[in-house]
Amino acid sequence: MMSSGYDGVLEGPEGVPDLVRVRAMFDEFASSHNHLTLYSAICREVAGDADTASLLLAASPGQRRPVLWLAALHDLVLRRPDVAAARWYPSVVGQGRVPNGDPWPDVRQTVLEHREELTAAIATHSTQTNExxxxxxxxxxxxxxxxxxxxxxxxxxxxxxxxxxxxxxxxxxxxxxxxxxxxxxxxxxxxxxxxxxxxxxxxxxxxxxxxxxxxxxxxxxxxxVDDEAGLRWLEACLWPDVPGRVERFRAAIEMARECxxxxxxxxxxxxxxxxxxxxxxxxxxxxxxxxxxxxxxxxxxxxxxxxxxxxxxxxxxxxxxxxxxxxxxxxxxxxxxxxxxxxxxxxxxxxxxxxxxxxxxxxxxxxxxxxxxxxxxxxxxxxxxxx
Ligand SMILES: C[S@@+](CC[C@H](N)C(=O)[O-])C[C@H]1O[C@@H](n2cnc3c(N)ncnc32)[C@H](O)[C@@H]1O
Missing domain, CATH: 3.40.50 (Rossmann fold)
Incomplete structure (x- = not known):
């Protein structure tokens, strides 16, 4: 399992360096998800930034996908709304309350400051949904x-x-x-x-x-319904810039707590x-x-x-x-x-x-x-x- 200290060039089975593959995956995600303002902006930058992209190398086999990296960061901002990146997430500040501008400087700062925490989340989690x-x-x-x-x-x-x-x-x-x-x-x-x-x-x-x-x-x-960390992870796996999706999930959890x-x-x-x-x-x-x-x-x-x-x-x-x-x-x-x-x-x-x-x-x-x-x-x- 790779750790956050990755700085070399590992090769995958077909001889393509792992970090190259990972960066290509972020690039692909950005191009194919243009409708997601925040996530496409983040992935476009990660694709060109080895320091942040390399965190995904910690993922277990079969889980090395940008959505896992994004979920780990989303989980962090939901838990820690005081970190710099949080203000760019509608799921944290509310729909329509995200500032205009480029989220990347704040996102990069947050990822690097919480590198170990994020790497641990990526290494131990897999994406899971309840849509x-x-x-x-x-x-x-x-x-x-x-x-x-x-x-x-x-x-x-x-x-x-x-x-x-x-x-x-x-x-x-x-x-x-x-x-x-x-x-x-x-x-x-x-x-x-x-x-x-x-x-x-x-x-x-x-x-x-x-x-x-x-x-x-x-x-x-x-x-x-009483597993706070588990529910937050499910929420983190949702894409925050799809309007209504996180809100509906939260409302359904409230109902599930009743029955x-x-x-x-x-x-x-x-x-x-x-x-x-x-x-x-x-x-x-x-x-x-x-x-x-x-x-x-x-x-x-x-x-x-x-x-x-x-x-x-x-x-x-x-x-x-x-x-x-x-x-x-x-x-x-x-x-x-x-x-x-x-x-x-x-x-x-x-x-x-x-x-x-x-x-x-x-x-x-x-x-x-x-x-x-x-x-x-x-x-x-x-x-x-x-x-
Ligand atoms: C993509 S999620 C879908 C969850 C839910 N059915 C929905 O539509 O929102 C797939 C779920 O299947 C579960 N799962 C996968 N393989 C399983 C297995 N062999 N037995 C039980 N659950 C499994 C996963 O843990 C995950 O919660």
């Missing part, structure tokens, strides 16, 4: 999964739940808008408002959510049966077990993913309705026939919404609902075969 706006697509998929199981309470289980904020979807106001109309589900008066565009043709209607009676999540690194979802530390495949059993407790006999994953199954090795269906087969053998909802990148979900579309272009991070269903102990036809933005900014429920 609340994903409930826009989750609500659509959950309603579709429950359309044929009306009037039955849902025992909701999330694989890769992070802080479990998506499990509380019915507590939020979830809006779906198009040129024709805006519809919403959830709690109309909630302080957490999640919004996505409906790009479906014909436009789709948000349909009421089912009654969720129990909720449980499993994660390798669950973040409990914390059950979170289990474990593996989403190996420990799924136990977590489903936990959710079923108190849900009442015959409850509809709905298991979902949102940008989480993709982190599980491909050959392990089919095991989820085996576990759910077993649950369905109890005679209860079971659904498996996924919002994952193209091709991630096993057992979902994808229509013969051209393969998405490299870098296309569209998310595929799909449901596998077991009714009366037998698996039925899967549903491929459509696609959506990975943060729920839009959903498109147009029949994929008709596109």
């Amino acid at each position: 609340v706006n994903r409930v826009v697509y989750l609500a659509a998929a959950l309603s579709a999964a429950c359309a044929d199981v009306v009037g039955v309470g849902v025992a909701l289980v999330e694989m890769g739940a992070s802080a479990g904020l998506l499990l509380l979807l019915d507590h939020y106001r979830i809006e779906r808008w198009s040129a024709h109309r805006t519809t919403h589900v959830g709690d109309p008066d909630a302080p957490v408002v999640c919004v996505g565009q409906d790009r479906s043709d014909p436009p789709s209607m948000a349909t009421p959510l089912p009654r969720i009676v129990t909720r449980a999540g499993v994660d390798l690194h669950p973040v409990a 914390p979802p059950t979170l289990v530390r474990g593996d989403m495949v190996d420990d799924l049966a136990a977590v489903v059993a936990l959710a079923q407790q108190g849900a009442g006999p015959g409850s509809h077990v709905v298991v979902f994953s949102s940008w989480a199954l993709t982190y599980v090795a491909k050959e392990r993913r089919a095991r989820v269906a085996e576990v759910l087969d077993h649950v369905a053998a109890q005679g209860v309705p079971v659904s498996w909802v996924t919002a994952e990148p193209w091709g991630c979900m096993p057992g979902i026939p994808l229509p013969p579309l051209p393969l998405p272009a490299a870098g296309d991070d569209s998310t595929v919404l799909a449901v596998r269903r077991w009714r009366e102990g037998v698996e039925t036809e899967p549903l491929v609902l459509g696609t959506c933005h990975p943060h729920g900014l839009w959903i498109d429920l147009t029949d994929l075969t008709a596109r």
